[in-house]
Amino acid sequence: MVDFTLTDEQKDLRELAHNFAEKEIRPVAWEYDKEGTWPQEIIDKAWEVGLMNTHTPEAYGGPGLDYLSGCLIEEEFGWGCSGIGTSLAANGLASAPVAIGGTEETKKKYLGMLIEEPKLASFCLTEPDAGSDVSGMKTRAVKKGDKYILNGSKCFITNGGYADWFTVYAKTDPDQGHRGISAFVVDGKQDNVTVDKKEDKMGQRASNTATITFDEVEVPAENLLGEENHGFKLAMMTLDRTRPGVAAMAVGIARAAFEFASEYSKERVQFGVPIAMHQAIQFLIADMATKVDAGRLLTWLSAVQLDQGKRNTLACSEAKRFAADSAMEVTTDAVQVYGGYGFIKEYPVEKLMRDAKIMQLYEGTSQIQRLVIAREVLLPRTIEETIPEAEAKGREADQKVAETAPAAA
Numbered sequence: 001m002v003d004f005t006l007t008d009e010q011k012d013l014r015e016l017a018h019n020f021a022e023k024e025i026r027p028v029a030w031e032y033d034k035e036g037t038w039p040q041e042i043i044d045k046a047w048e049v050g051l052m053n054t055h056t057p058e059a060y061g062g063p064g065l066d067y068l069s070g071c072l073i074e075e076e077f078g079w080g081c082s083g084i085g086t087s088l089a090a091n092g093l094a095s096a097p098v099a100i101g102g103t104e105e106t107k108k109k110y111l112g113m114l115i116e117e118p119k120l121a122s123f124c125l126t127e128p129d130a131g132s133d134v135s136g137m138k139t140r141a142v143k144k145g146d147k148y149i150l151n152g153s154k155c156f157i158t159n160g161g162y163a164d165w166f167t168v169y170a171k172t173d174p175d176q177g178h179r180g181i182s183a184f185v186v187d188g189k190q191d192n193v194t195v196d197k198k199e200d201k202m203g204q205r206a207s208n209t210a211t212i213t214f215d216e217v218e219v220p221a222e223n224l225l226g227e228e229n230h231g232f233k234l235a236m237m238t239l240d241r242t243r244p245g246v247a248a249m250a251v252g253i254a255r256a257a258f259e260f261a262s263e264y265s266k267e268r269v270q271f272g273v274p275i276a277m278h279q280a281i282q283f284l285i286a287d288m289a290t291k292v293d294a295g296r297l298l299t300w301l302s303a304v305q306l307d308q309g310k311r312n313t314l315a316c317s318e319a320k321r322f323a324a325d326s327a328m329e330v331t332t333d334a335v336q337v338y339g340g341y342g343f344i345k346e347y348p349v350e351k352l353m354r355d356a357k358i359m360q361l362y363e364g365t366s367q368i369q370r371l372v373i374a375r376e377v378l379l380p381r382t383i384e385e386t387i388p389e390a391e392a393k394g395r396e397a398d399q400k401v402a403e404t405a406p407a408a409a
Ligand SMILES: Cc1cc2nc3c(=O)[nH]c(=O)nc-3n(C[C@H](O)[C@H](O)[C@H](O)COP(=O)(O)OP(=O)(O)OC[C@H]3O[C@@H](n4cnc5c(N)ncnc54)[C@H](O)[C@@H]3O)c2cc1C
Pocket: 122, 123, 124, 125, 126, 128, 130, 131, 132, 133, 155, 156, 157, 158, 159, 201, 204, 209, 358, 361, 362, 363, 364, 365, 366, 367, 368, 371, 409
């Protein structure tokens, strides 16, 4: 039997996240968007009430929440403001490779740091010449004694300007394409790690997006995550775990746009009746509602598969692709329902339409999600091993599961 009932704990958590979004995020969202204001106060409050670092295992001081619970929180963040929500959720992206591939000491130190104080961490994969195809990255890590020397530049790094540490992907074997990439944890507060550029963005303007340059940075060998040259697999495993949350955030944006448009359609009178009485508007509203609900169902499926210890690569790409494209469609239609007012910044849906666009781009574009989906359905994998079994057997087995991961980020 398929049961969509949330547990009492999940319902409480969703209520907590909704109240937080309603009271702390929504009231400042449009103002923060205007100037691209960094939401430090909101980060501090979210950390205080336990809405950050939700997947950090209890062993390292975190709440160790399930992935479905994470999605409930991220939908509410997206509903409140996905720019602020992205700032709140990005620690999860940086932490996942550490949780999967870090040694006990590394996990204690770096995951623990985020639990002890409202600190931030960033995930550094993308480079100017290596976006969808990360195999083209130029950042290098060369082993010298008990250290690696790191050189290179990463762009579009969420929270990059404020991060205390980074998960950095670098080539350790440059001739091996994606099989020559390794992942490291790198301390952010050192002289030769510099924040070069803060991007001025179309949407999600309250989130920080920066270029980070590593110049002869010494990284202790124990900060290598997993095995040398297995960084690409680690990145793919990370994205399987974080894409459900991104999909949830897209559902939240779409839900906000749907709610604004529905209310407006009941108030705005043209041709003597509320525009909601015109069937053309009803059909837009009907499609919006359907896309929000369908996006949420796929998102929950992709999270529940993870919680059940199953590989969710297909479901999370389907969820991310559908929820992101739906958010773009729903917000665009919300502007249509508002008519000319929808195009004006004073009205709420203009921001939502700008914010929705990034959902089709980061953590793998919608085209890349389709590549993954096509590969998963045309070449179904035979490997039966589940995530808990792999984790129980240690990192080596976990990497084996990832061996079959799609070669596109
Ligand atoms: C606001 C923001 C925050 C971000 N945060 C982070 C972060 O925290 N960490 C991080 O590492 N990165 C981050 N990124 C980077 C993001 O993940 C990349 O921008 C994204 O993966 C796409 O890479 P690209 O921009 O180089 O586009 P490209 O890869 O150059 O793609 C350009 C276009 O070509 C299409 N395309 C490319 N290859 C194919 C193909 N094989 N088949 C079909 N179409 C294809 C793409 O879908 C896209 O439409 C962020 C980006 C932004 C804008």
